[in-house]
Structure formats: structure tokens, C-alpha cells
Amino acid sequence: MKQVKNKLANILSENLGVEVSIEDIERPQPEHGDFAYPVMKAASELGENPRKLAEEAAGELEASMIESIDVAGPGYLNFHLDREAFAEHVFKAFEHERFGLEERDGKVLVEFSAPNLAKPMHIGHVRNNCLGDSLQRILRFMDYDVTSENYIGDWGTKHGQVIYAYRKWGSREEFEEAPMEHMYELYVRLHDEADEEDKNKAREWSKKIEEGDDEAVRLWEMFREATIRHNEKEYERMGIEFDRVTGESVVADEAQEIIDEGLEKGIFKEDDDGSVYVDFEDEEFPNTVVKRDDGSTLYISRDVANIRKRMDEGFDTNMYVVASEQDLHFQQLFRITERFGYTDIKNEHISYGMLHLQSGSMSSSKGNIIRLSEILDKARDKAREVESRDVSNAEEVGLGAIKYANLSVSRNKDIEFDWDEVLNFEGDSGPYLQYTNVRAKSILEESSMEGSLVGGLEDKEYRLLKKLSEFPEKVEEAGEQREPAKIANYLSGLCEEFNTFYHECQVIGVDEETEKRRLKLVEAFVEVTDQGLELLGIEALDEM
Secondary structure, three states: OOOHHHHHHHHHHHHOOHHHHHHHHHHHOHHEEEOEEEHHHHHHHHHOOOHHHHHHHHHHHOOOOOOEEEEOOOOEEEEEEHHHHHHHHHHHHHOOOOOOOOOOOEEEEOOOOEEEEOOOHHHHHHHHHHHHHHHOOOOHOOOOOEEEEEEEEEEHHHHHHHHHHHHHHOOOOHHHOOHHHHHHHHHHHHHHOOOOOHHHHHHHHHHHHHOOHHHHHHHHHHHHHHHHHHHHHHHHOOOOOOOEEEEEHHHHHHHHHHHHHHHHHHHOOEEEOEEEEEEOOOOOOEEEEEOEEEEEEEEHHHHHHHHHHHHHOOOEEEEEEEEEHHHHHHHHHHHHHHHHOOOOEEEEEEEOEEEEEEEOOOOOOOOOOOOOHHHHHHHHHHHOOOOOOOOOOOOHHHHHHHHHHHHOOOOOEEEEEOOHHHOOOOOOOOOOHHHHHHHHHHHHHHHOOOOOOOOOOOHHHHOOOOHHHOOHHHHHHHHHHHOOOOHHHHHHHHHHHHHHHHHOOOOOOHHHHHHHHHHHHHHHHHHHHHHHHHHOOOOOOOOO
16 A cells, blocks of 8 residues: 555665655565565665665564565565465455545646547547546546536537538438438538539538527527437437537637737738748647638637636646547647736546447448447447346446456556447456456455454465555556546456455355455455446446
8 A cells, every 4th residue: 555655665764864755665575575675776876785684674663564675686575475364454444435645736738639620430449548537437436626628529610511401402301310321421521522612602601600600509599409409319329428528619719819918929920822821940749720711710710719718717637538649739739828918727647449340440421430339339239239248237238348458458458348348248248247246246245244354364365455555556647647547457357366266265154353354455445446437437236
């Protein structure tokens, strides 16, 4: 646990006369000890032989909870803790709401999902939704003041295209019967059939929206409301909630103010054709346009306005969960806001790799997308097909499989989505975590006793305890690094450790002292996995 590592670091700093940080304290292989410190760094600073320095330190170090210290290799101090004292420390921390985590301060906005108007969510939204939802859960658990925002793409050229297509081919009856299907069908049809005249007319409707034309705004609002209603069903199915739903339209007027201010301050430049751009000069970024020659703003100018808005709202940190293909956009955006002097807010791009299905690529404009709803349906149906399991919770199992597959891989890496691996009950998967959690709960149901820390911990029991003790630290790492994979991979390792314990340590039907002690460990495992799964947005089940 972090508190124990911090204590060891302080003791070593005082004894050796050099600064030892918590990051210097390692977790060795179980057979070598509970914690370890490589003395080589301190020896280099002090100009001493590391092995000799380690041996001298081992003879002088004393602290509660340390049972013994041995020296290994060129100068490693291996610490063996008093098992009972360590267990009491762990379980006392687990009594707290956040498992002993320090409270955090700060007002944080997490923007994720951000689907476009008049288009269904697709496979490209799966990883985004999973990451954003898990991050808001993790940061809330760490006690940050979190606001999650769905900032939908509801402004710009594409929306004029949908309006134009609706006026040319649309049907009110078809729209009312299946609004998303009809809007998307019109969007694809325009892409397939539009000539240059159609494209020009569509652009005119985009400008009409910005100018406040009554019909344009009426249709735009109708499409926007229908899109939000459609997506709400899929968010509900995924167990995702937002604190607020906004969109580019909210800051459309402010974007023009940003253009004017940027020109006045010399941050932006006006081209001969009337467009406005940013010249990054000798910096590593290419120039970028912030306003078109027809007078319409671009989403980067609206993003600048939105950062100013969020800064004025008092947010300390502003996070964008957006795929790595937009890395350059955010580098340019953040550099622009620096030039405007928006320094009271910390902006972060939570970049992540792409999710690929083995079936290949897609294009929303061509109509060959793989819808989010299709993926959720397939996961549920695949869960139902799994043999020798009670899959009455197929929806929850399938969703857990999807979320774990997206969260267990470091976010900077691409994912190749394989259904056989994703829905594997025996391996590294969401169903495996859910099933192990249910297995532990079934043990507690069988016993009439409550767990209690009595008697000495055996080696196999102690190994599970040590793994359990890592949970708060893993949550902290996940939050600080914006990396839910830290929790996902930890839970996988914890479940492996529990299953070893399950097969080698009988819990029910042994002597009372042993049963109580082992029940205490099982109870802690259930608490940790319940909470860990919740932080990933995966439902912990009562039966499976």
C-alpha cells in the first residue's frame, strides 16, 4: 500500500541521509519479500559500496510492521512485513469509503462521446464511450468535483446537408416513424447523388442556420432533438450518464467574438480571400484556418470559445477524450488558447488508439458503418451462445465483455477486436472478472459466519492479501495517468490470485478460526472487485 511504501521511504531517507521517494520502493517477487529498495542509487550519491551500505542499513533500520530485512544481490534491501500488523492496516483502510485514498481537490470537466447530429453512433464511439465513462467514475471516486459533458457536433456544413436532403427527398411520415434511420439515409443519399449544384445549395442551408433563418433553425432543432433522444437509449443501455449535454451551437456566437478578438490581438491573420487563419510561424504545427471565406466559423474557433467558457465556469481541468487522429487539432487548439492567455485552466487531450473489427474499415458518408447498437446486440447474443453457463444476464455479460476489451488495453494502442477472446470466461476478459466475483459471493452465501482477522496468515492467504492491498494505489495511478487499463489489468491479476486461493485454500468446513480468516479475505475480494468493476462501468452480478 502507498502508506506503507511512504513510511519505508521516510525511514530510509532518515537513515541513509539521502532523499528516497515512494517511487523508489519496489514490489519484488513474493519469495524475495514484501517491498524492496535498491540501495545502488543512494550509494552512488554517497560514494559508497552499495552492498556494504545495504548491510549497514539493514542492521540499523527499525520500524513497526517490519518483521525482518535481508540484503540481496549488489545491494537490494528486501523488507518482510509483520503479516498480522500489515493485515490490520489493510483492512482498516478498506473500512473507509475510498479504501484509504487521499481526498483530491479540483473541478474537472470530462468531455466524451460527442456524436454528430443526424448520424447514429458507431464502432468509433465504443472505445470513446468506455474510456470517458470510466475516467469520470475514477476521478469521482478520487473525490474530484467532476462534470461529464456530451458536447455534440451540432453545427457546421454537414447539418446544412441534412436539411437540404430532407427538403429534397425527405418524408415527414418516415421521419416520425424512424427519425435516425431517415436522417442517416438522407445524409448517405446526398453523398451518393449530389452534384455541384446540390453541394452549393447545402452550403447555403448551413449558412442559413448560422444566420438564424426560421425554417433552417426549425429543421435543425428538429434533427438535433431527434438525435439526442435516439442516443439517450444507447447511453442508457451502456449505463452511461452525463451531467450535461451541450454542443458546438452553444458557443457559435462566441466563436465570432473569438475571431474578432484574435484579429485585434494579432493572434489570427486575414487572408486575401477573407478567410482567417493562425500562423504558427516557426513552430512544429502547420497553419490552420479558423474562419472560412464565406464567413462561417470552424470547429477549432468554437473550441477556443468553449475553453474560455469552461474557464469562466471555474473548471481547473478540461479533458477531451478524443481519438489519436485528432492529436494535431488539439496541439494547435491548446497553443492558440495559450496565445489568448487562457492559463487559468489546464487543458488535456486524452488521446487513444483506434478500435478495429476484423471485418474491416467503414465510412459513415458511404453508409457502411458498424453501428454501436449492432455491436451491443452481437455481444449480448454471443453471451447467450456460450455453453455450460447460465447467461440469464447476457446483456450485462456482453456489455462487460465490450467494456473490458476496450479498457484493458493501454489507451495509446490500437485494438483488434476478437469476439472469441472478448467473451472468454476463462481468460483475460470481462466475463472472467464477473464470474470470479460471483464465485466469491457464492462462498459468502454458503457460510453462516462473518469474516474476522484471527490467527496467523498462511502463505497463500497472505499472497491474496498483498494483491488486495494494491487496489487504492492502482486507482490512484489510473486517475493520475488517465489510464483505466491500470485498474482493468489489476483486476485480472487479482482474479487469477483469488482463483489460486479458491482452489488451494478451503474456506467452508475447516476449523472456525481458519474459516473466519479466509472469509475475511473473500469479503475483501468482493468489496474490491465490486468497486473495481464499477469504476470500469462493468456491472457486478449476483449470479451468472
